[in-house]
Amino acid sequence: MAEADTLSPPQAPAATAITCPSCGGTVAIRAAGHSVTVACEYCASILDVSEPAVKLVVEHHRRRAALDIPLGTRGTLKGVEWEVVGWMARSEGGAYPWEEYLLFNPYEGYRWLIYNRGGWSFGEQLTVVPGGGWGGLELDGAHYKHFFAEGTAQVDRVVGEFYWRVKQGDTVRTDDWVRPGYMLSREADDREISWSRSEWIDAKTVEAAFGIRTESGPWPPLPHQPSPHVAWLKQALVIAGIAALAIIAAAMFAGGSRTLAEQTLTIARDGNDQSATLGPITLRRPYQPVSVRAEVPSLSNGWVDLEYTLVDRATQRAFNTYKAAERYSGRDSDGDWSEGSRRTTADFASVPAGTYDLVVDYKGNNWLGAQSIGDWRNAAFAPEMRITVTSGGAPFGVALLALILIGVPVLFGAIRHAAFEQARMGESDFAPTSSEDDD
Amino acid sequence: MLTVSCPNCGAPVTFRSASLPNRVCDQCRSMLVRSDDGVGIAGVQAALPFDVSPIRMGTRGRFDGRAFEVIGRVRWRWTDGSWNEWLCLFGDGSHGWLGEAMGQFMMTHERALDTIDPAWRLKLTRDARVGDTVMLDGEEMTIADSREVLCIAAEGELPFTAPPGWRIHSTDLRSGSGRLANVQRDGSEVHFYDGRYVTLAELKPTNLRAIEGWKAPVYG
Structure with missing residues (x-):
């Protein structure tokens, strides 16, 4: 017999219908066997359907409630299809209203879809009581912080069918505990205490599941709404950390730059234009910084103009930069003074790979009238200039700038996260800092 | 396991366990009681109201x-x-x-x-x-x-x-x-x-x- 049933399972009907004794409307019963109370979707009368003969409990003649998600609408959440069978408008004594849709699937039982200030949660009745002590609760190894204490929740309006006797004005005492993404709620009346856990769900998920449009999300955030900045911030911290380490490592190791060419040039004393070519200079990496350092040990009260041109032997593509090395010193009422430097470094930030020649056009000048040991006017003295071409890590300043640039978005994200958490916690009865309006 | 004919309607009914002496005939809803003397009728069971339970006989x-x-x-x-x-x-x-x-x-x-x-x-x-x-x-x-x-x-x-x-x-x-x-x-x-x-x-x-x-x- 069982085998025969498996081959062609007889399909039981999913719904039945009753006639509202108040308005005569045909009302679908979608959770037959479970439903106890039906609030007529046409006239809002409360009906007792716990026995075959439908009884009128409270008669209403209201206009049909326009629900955002009409009764009978189906949607898939968490991989399970749910049907809206009931709806309640609830509030704290008329203030802070919210809505609860009762969802049903005959194989999965009941769930709640809760709509509060533009945010959504998916709730489930618990069959266990969370453990724990003051200030917090434990459930399935997760810790929940007390958020709302000793609230009251009343039923303002109902539509559809429910598995308990529900009516307008029903009031329960409520307490809520949260952790990011989840809320534990305790509802107690004189007879029983019930526990439920609700999970925050993205409005887009609900919109996609039930084909609705909702307004923009809540602000301040819902008590259990996870900060949208956390995921980003965690990723950013990891990426920034890796990048920072890489930059520091590059500055430390690759920064010990490689010398590509070195040459000592003689500076003509007559101040004529001179030119020298260093090369070949082979650059292997796709792009690299190239530094050219000129050092004139005998420079005193004079300067050397420098023009560097890096020329790719293959393409004749040229990179240009200018520099000057100048150094002055003297003596005045404050004593000895000096300014400038006997060395100067020119940087090509990013040079593509290739074989290059460095053309150095230079011109030495001296401060006429100055007297020193290495005076260029001394015919016996031949001033020299040492040119060193190096490649490697970015200069320290560039590394520091990179670190700051990496840090800025992380800091920005952290500030936004802190603002979100402060706004979220500000709603709590256990907010760490109380606002001025003590009530 | 004991299979007999329903004393009321004659449909075959099976008793699978000696510790479960009662059975409702699937056919005529007679309440049957098994004893050493055989299977007797102890009344008529009511029809089950419609519900959407996912469980059924044979689950x-x-x-x-x-x-x-x-x-x-x-x-x-x-x-x-x-x-x-x-x-x-x-x-x-x-x-x-x-x-x-x-x-x-x-x-x-x-x-x-x-x-x-x-x-x-x-x-x-x-x-x-x-x-x-x-x-x-x-x-x-x-x-x-x-x-x-x-x-x-x-x-x-x-x-x-x-x-x-x-x-x-x-x-x-x-x-x-x-x-x-x-x-x-x-x-x-x-x-x-x-x-x-x-x-x-x-x-x-x-x-x-x-x-x-x-x-x-x-x-x-």
Whole structure:
């Protein structure tokens, strides 16, 4: 017999219908066997359907409630299809209203879809009581912080069918505990205490599941709404950390730059234009910084103009930069003074790979009238200039700038996260800092 | 296993366990009672009202590693609704009850009343008040409900006749861990059941009832 049933399972009907004794409307019963109370979707009368003969409990003649998600609408959440069978408008004594849709699937039982200030949660009745002590609760190894204490929740309006006797004005005492993404709620009346856990769900998920449009999300955030900045911030911290380490490592190791060419040039004393070519200079990496350092040990009260041109032997593509090395010193009422430097470094930030020649056009000048040991006017003295071409890590300043640039978005994200958490916690009865309006 | 013809309508009826002497004929809904003298008729069972339960006669599953098959059901009503108690026959011939209420499931097994601390026994059977706590095997249980319940209808094989209109007193206990217990009292006769909440997924049931327009889950 069982085998025969498996081959062609007889399909039981999913719904039945009753006639509202108040308005005569045909009302679908979608959770037959479970439903106890039906609030007529046409006239809002409360009906007792716990026995075959439908009884009128409270008669209403209201206009049909326009629900955002009409009764009978189906949607898939968490991989399970749910049907809206009931709806309640609830509030704290008329203030802070919210809505609860009762969802049903005959194989999965009941769930709640809760709509509060533009945010959504998916709730489930618990069959266990969370453990724990003051200030917090434990459930399935997760810790929940007390958020709302000793609230009251009343039923303002109902539509559809429910598995308990529900009516307008029903009031329960409520307490809520949260952790990011989840809320534990305790509802107690004189007879029983019930526990439920609700999970925050993205409005887009609900919109996609039930084909609705909702307004923009809540602000301040819902008590259990996870900060949208956390995921980003965690990723950013990891990426920034890796990048920072890489930059520091590059500055430390690759920064010990490689010398590509070195040459000592003689500076003509007559101040004529001179030119020298260093090369070949082979650059292997796709792009690299190239530094050219000129050092004139005998420079005193004079300067050397420098023009560097890096020329790719293959393409004749040229990179240009200018520099000057100048150094002055003297003596005045404050004593000895000096300014400038006997060395100067020119940087090509990013040079593509290739074989290059460095053309150095230079011109030495001296401060006429100055007297020193290495005076260029001394015919016996031949001033020299040492040119060193190096490649490697970015200069320290560039590394520091990179670190700051990496840090800025992380800091920005952290500030936004802190603002979100402060706004979220500000709603709590256990907010760490109380606002001025003590009530 | 005993298969006989229904003394009322002649349809074949099977009694699978000597500990389940009662059976409702699938054909004519006669309440049959098996005894040493044969199979007699003890009345007529009422028709079950329509519900959308996913369980049916022949649903199979596993509870704590033991295979069972659903072979009977009693539908009960209290002041605020109705629920199903599905009779599950296990491979070793023992039986348990798969309760189905408000979309939740619970599996309980009958347990001898004298296994409970005598100090609490009287409380459970005579003086149960909602909200009171009772220690059961060292676990604190709260009395969640204590009231009269009414048998609406039954089907399949059963350990008792379950006539429609039968009224008994039922006391429900819950713990924080999902454990639950139930005391059923009919005059001087008291039965005690102990168990816990279960999910359909954990029972991995097969041969569930097909419900129009809904996709039955497949539990691997």
